[in-house]
Amino acid sequence: MSAIDILNRDTTEAAPPSTAAAQKDGDILGRIGNLETRLARTAREIDAAQAVRYRVFVDEMKAQLPLEAMRRQRDVDAYDAFCDHLLVLDRTIEGDPEDQIVGTYRLLRQDVAMANGGFYSASEFEIEGLLAKHPDKRFMELGRSCVLPEYRTKRTVELLWQGNWAYALKHGVSAMFGCASFPGVYLEGHALALSFLYHNVLAKNEWAVSALPHLARNMDLMPVEAVNPKRALMALPPLIKGYMRLGAMVGSSAVIDHAFNTTDVLIVLPISSISDRYLNYYGADAGRFAS
Template sequence: MLDQFTDNPKRQPEAARPHCDEPVLGRLGGLTVKLAETPAEIEAAKRLRYAVFHEERGKTGAAGANAELDEDAFDAHCDHLIVVDEKAGTESKSRPVIATYRLMNRKMAERAGRFYSAAEYDIASLLKRHKDLSFLEFGRSCVAPGYRDKRTVELLWHGSWAYVRRHGHDVMFGCASFEGTDPAVHAEALSLLGEQALAEDEWQVSAVAPSVSLPILAPEAYQARRALRSLPPILKGYLRLGAIFAREAVIDHAFGTVDVLVLLPVARLNPRYVRYYGADAGRHKAD
């Protein structure tokens, strides 16, 4: 049972093991979204994470024992969704990984000891309330500089949706972050989430780490449009998809962020986006 998980995930030797016979999930132009098939592809995803989280953003948490890798004990138990640039081979002729997501379902979480988000939120209580639903955790999302455009994000979302449909998941969830550890800096944006997209009681999750309650400001104390503009792009995307949020934001000193828990029940997804990507995730389907 997930509520009996230990706090420390068990580290096991890393191995690439996509959970399907067809790892390629979609293509758009020269980009391909797929599940990592080899240890080299997983390492490339970790190198990208290191470049973005540690070199670009100056994070200190989760730096691996190996130089220039962002890794932790969860990596060995997850699927790694990657976007590769087919037209930009390196000197070794490998295709560079330019975007990634880490995906973890209940069985993977059981092997790891817990979901990653359980360090900040009481995920076990949520799973108990919805024991008949299949949950998929998203994490470690990042895109390489030079590829942070609509095409890359669209393909990353397409691959995520294709994975969800292929495996029959009912709920997507995970933490999304604001830079810095002072919630007051993001008071308007956090208040917007708390006022307009707070999860109902059946989806609520309590924080188990230092946190602040949402909303922080009264509706008359901030401008909603300005607050929306100040949201990180990934959170804007989640809102458009129909995401709902836990009522507490966690302060993560190790990574230097303020984190919110995002919940995306498939049944509540914005129909516009379901139509756009296709109920069967066929929009950018690989030939």
């Protein structure tokens, strides 16, 4: 849900590690300065990532989780048991790796999802129909995007995306999707931004996808001539702007998530839609970590 805008980033900022370093840390998916990204290695690291999620989603965004999760101060659900957990760690923080986690993403590959009851996003959006239109493709769901406030910088989101891309390369992923959120549950408060998405980056044809009928809320709230693009871009959450810069599309309807106090849209990002600029940029670094 929370992430940093990757628009207008300096592509010279990321310095790839040496081959020797990559070989030494075989499960590292990216490294920029004092930050590194990799998958969680232990149950303790997953628990620490859930604590970071709690700090952002509950303490900051006022989500209402089940009572046991609130008691434990952990954002946790059944999907955590079989998803991979991408972490960003600040290696300058003293202590164990669990103390160094400053950001996280939850990754769920299609084969794993199908073996465990499906995708998380299917509780809000018609994911099965999207998959059925692409039987030859491998999908991956991105979820629970979360970065601590003091680390919401271009460098951190660069590293998260480098990790996502390296992971996608490693597993032969053809397309990514996942929920992205606006704060709050009042649709009309986001009329400008939602209408802009609907008129400009709507997923169509074989990529078209809607919310489940009983949850679907209209995003076409303003006529196209009334939408000021500059104002709309300013009103978009940074995560969604980052997805757009990569070439993502959005589903045709939104969903109100009262538990998380958000308005959700579905992001759809075929690998083939990612611009050459970003493929070249992420590929240059992520390819080192994908084997």
